[in-house]
Amino acid sequence: MPPKPENINKVVLAYSGGLDTSVIVPWLKEKYDCEVVCFTADVGQGPELDGLEEKALASGASQLIVHDMTEEFASDYIIPYLRSGAIYERKYLLGTSIARPLIAKHLVDVAHEVGAQAISHGATGKGNDQVRFELTVMALDPRLSVIAPWREWDIRSREDALDYAAERGIPVPNTKKSIYSRDRNLWHISHEGGDLEETWVEPNEEMYLLSASPENAPEKPEYVEIEFNSGHPISLNDEKLSPAKMIAKLNHIGGVHGIGRVDLVESRLVGMKSHGVYETPGGTILMAAHRDLESLVLDRATTQYKDVIALKYAELVYDGLWFSPLKEAIDAFVDSTQGPVTGTVRLKLYKGNIITVGRKSPFSLYREDFATFGKEDVYDQSDAEGFINIYGLPLKVRALNKLPTSGMDMPKPDYSRFKRD
Numbered sequence: 001m002p003p004k005p006e007n008i009n010k011v012v013l014a015y016s017g018g019l020d021t022s023v024i025v026p027w028l029k030e031k032y033d034c035e036v037v038c039f040t041a042d043v044g045q046g047p048e049l050d051g052l053e054e055k056a057l058a059s060g061a062s063q064l065i066v067h068d069m070t071e072e073f074a075s076d077y078i079i080p081y082l083r084s085g086a087i088y089e090r091k092y093l094l095g096t097s098i099a100r101p102l103i104a105k106h107l108v109d110v111a112h113e114v115g116a117q118a119i120s121h122g123a124t125g126k127g128n129d130q131v132r133f134e135l136t137v138m139a140l141d142p143r144l145s146v147i148a149p150w151r152e153w154d155i156r157s158r159e160d161a162l163d164y165a166a167e168r169g170i171p172v173p174n175t176k177k178s179i180y181s182r183d184r185n186l187w188h189i190s191h192e193g194g195d196l197e198e199t200w201v202e203p204n205e206e207m208y209l210l211s212a213s214p215e216n217a218p219e220k221p222e223y224v225e226i227e228f229n230s231g232h233p234i235s236l237n238d239e240k241l242s243p244a245k246m247i248a249k250l251n252h253i254g255g256v257h258g259i260g261r262v263d264l265v266e267s268r269l270v271g272m273k274s275h276g277v278y279e280t281p282g283g284t285i286l287m288a289a290h291r292d293l294e295s296l297v298l299d300r301a302t303t304q305y306k307d308v309i310a311l312k313y314a315e316l317v318y319d320g321l322w323f324s325p326l327k328e329a330i331d332a333f334v335d336s337t338q339g340p341v342t343g344t345v346r347l348k349l350y351k352g353n354i355i356t357v358g359r360k361s362p363f364s365l366y367r368e369d370f371a372t373f374g375k376e377d378v379y380d381q382s383d384a385e386g387f388i389n390i391y392g393l394p395l396k397v398r399a400l401n402k403l404p405t406s407g408m409d410m411p412k413p414d415y416s417r418f419k420r421d
Contacts, residue, residue, distance in 0.1 A: 007117060008032050008034050008117045008118045008145060008147075009033075009034050009035065009117065010034055010035045010036075010037065010114060010115060010116040010117060010118075011028050011032065011034050011035070011036050011037070011116055011117070011118045011119065011120050011147060012037045012038075012039050012107055012110050012111045012114065012116045012118075012119045012120070013025065013028065013036055013037070013038050013039065013061070013119070013120045013121070014039060014040075014041070014103060014104075014107055014119070014120070014121045014122065014133070015038035015039060015040050015052070015056055015061070015064065016040070016048070016122070017040070017048070017049075017051070017052045017055045017056070017173070018122075018173060019158065019161050019162070019165075019172050019173060020122040020161065021038075021122045022055060022059045022165065022170060022171075022172045022173070023059075023155065023161045023164050023165050023170065023172070024120065024122055024149050025038065025056070025059035025060045025061050025170075026059060026060050026164075026165075026168050026170055027149055027153060027155075027164070028120060028147065028149070029060055031152075031153075032118075032147070034118075035062050036060065036061045036062065036120075037061065037062055037063055037064075037065065037110070037114050037116060038052075038056040038059075038061040038063070038064045038065070039064075039065045039066075039067070039106065039107055039110045040052055040064060040065070040066045040067075041066075041067055041069050041099075041102070041103040041106055042066060042067065042068045042069055042070060043069050043070060043073045043099050043102065043103065043185040043186060044070045044073065044184075044185050044186025044187075044244070044248070045184045045185055046184070048184065049066070052064060052066070053066075055171070055173075058170070058171050059170050059171070060170070065110055065114075067106050067110075069102060069103075069106065070186055070244045071242060071243070071244045072102065073099060073102055073185070073186055073187075073244070074186060074242070074243035074244035074247055075242070075243045075244070076102075077098050077099070077101070077102050077322075078098060078186070078187055078243065078247065078283075079232055079233070079243050080331060080334070081094065081098055081313075081317065082231075082233075082283075082286055082287065082290055083231040083232070083290070083334050083335075083338050083341075084309075084310055084313045084330070084331075084334045085287070085290070085291060085294070085306060085307070085310045086310045086311070086313035086314035086317065087287075087310070087314055088266070088314040088315070088317075088318045089264065089266050089267060089314075091262045091264045091266075091278075092262065092264055092266060092278060092314075092318075093187070093188065093262075093278070093280045093283045093284065093287065094314065094317050094318060095183070095185060095187040095188025095189070095190060095278060095280055095283070096128075096129070096183045096185075096188070096190055097128070097132065097317050097318045097320075098187065098317055098322075099185050099187070100129055100132035100133060100136070100320065100322075101132065101136045101320070101322035101323060103133070104119075104132065104133045104134075104136035104137055104140075105136060105140060105323075107119045107121075107133070107137070108136070108137060108140045108141050108144065111141070111144055112141070116144075117144065117145060118144060118145035118146065118147050119133075119137060119144055119145075119146055119147070120146070120147040120148070120149065121133045121146075121148060122149070122150070123148065123150065124150045125148070125150050125151045126270060126272070127268065127270070128268055128269050128270065128318070128319075128320070130148055130150075130151075131269055131270070131319065131320045132319075132320030132322075133146070133320075134146050134148075134320075135319075135320040135321060135323075136320065136322065136323055139323035139324065140323065178194075179193065179194035179195070180192065180193050180194045180196070180207060181193040182209075184209075186244060186247055186248065186251075187247065187280060187282075187283050188210075188260075188278055188279060188280040188283060189209055189210055189278070189279050190276055190277070190278050190279075191203070191207055191208075191276060191277045191278075191279075192274065192275070192276045192277075194207075196275050196276065196277060197275065198275075199265055199275050203263065203277050207277065208261070208277075208279060209279065210251060210255045210260075210279040210281055211254070211255040211258055211259065211260060211261055211279050211281055212255060212256060212257070212258050213258055214257075214258035214351040214352030214353075215258075215351075216258075217256065217257045217258040217350075217351045217352065218256065218257065221257075221348045221349060221350035221355075222253065222256075222257060222348070222349045222350075223346060223347065223348055223349075223357070224236065224237060224250075224253060224285070224346070224347050224349065225237050225238070225344055225345070225346045225347075226285075226286070226289045226344065226345050226347070227343070227344045228289075228290065228293055228341055228342055228343060228344070228345075229342050230338050230339050230340075230341060230342055231290065231337075231338030231341040233246055233286055233289070233290070236249060236250065246282075246286075247282045247283065247286070248282070249282070250281065250282030250283075250285050250286065251281045251282040252281075253281070253282075253285075253349065254281025254282055254284060254285050254349065255279075255281040257349040257350065257351065257352070258351055258352040259281045259284050259285060259349060259352060259353075259354060260278075260279055260280040260281035260282070260283065260284035260285070261277070261278075261279055261352070262277065262278040262279075262280070263275075263277050264276060264277075264278065269318065269319050269320070284354065285347065285349070285354060288347065288354045288356070289345040289347060289356075290341070290345075292345050292356045292359055293341055293343055293345050293359055293361060294306075294341055295359075296343065296359050296360075296361050296364050296365065296366060297340040297341055297342075297343070297361050297363045297364060297365060298337065298340070298341070298365075299365065302337055306333075306334070306337055309330050309333060309334075312326070312330065313327070313330050313334075316330070339363075340361070340363035341361075341363075342361055342362065342363060343359065343360050343361025343362065343363070343364070344358075344359070344360055344361075345358070345359045346358035346359070
């Protein structure tokens, strides 16, 4: 069982340096009379990390621990996800979802290192992140308690938080509050809130941070070549790159050409709908290239079943079940399909579009001599008649028996003939 709150004397807080986590530090100290260790995960969010240690100590934390997890994020989380082909609700490339289990894993590691009895996070009680953080903690060390201030405290607004900080002399970020709630990492940036709370309004162009509008993108297309080895992207335009460096470079290239914008009304795990806009330029390019190479090297049955499990994979990641038996089992299936996904894909990027213009692989299942019309030495077209007769036999029997073509066309009972007792 997790330790009781009165036995908590040290807490590790997932710290961003924003208003919420700056206020959480003194709140934890007052509520639980504990030492607070701040932990920040560097997953490629860039300038948001500047000046964090000074902010954390000024808020009352005993120390700030920062882990550079960018390469780990790319190689151990993004790439396995990329190979799965999973997309949540037809559009979302899971940029926020995929980072949370990694951050929570390191929270647990830091808690072990410093001897903490609990971890804390700033996720609200209305969102998905609370689930993702806490399920990961349960999976990795259920002995740790989890403290979620937004489910406990009386603070309900930005003004409340500012007042709380001012009363205690806690410095808080004094930059102008963005009207949007954003999450940024190496894979993407998300935008929620503000005018996006109205689903009929077109997003303001000034909101976007990673991508140009397709209308303002260059008039000249750009070509890129991406090489894969067993489903892993290994080079971009003949330059060998680590996964993190490749994603960063493709983010820039794709952003210039207006690639990777998604406007989505999604179903949150907690039951409500939310409206958000995502920018994932590099990820969108990699997904397109990987999918196209699979079309060259995977047989139809494997491709179709991989599409089926991709739906479940996306659901598991979105729902915070990265560290779960089913997710591990699906990973094993995906791994078994990726051996032949080796080769190169050439793409043309133009005004928000990704157009495949070439693909090649030593494991290609495409044979020109089989596909070429007019060649009879590898495919006798007269064989097709027998195949069609056998394949269509159930349809023929149904027609000969004068049966409806579908259950929807079956005659309906005449309920007026039945009398009620």
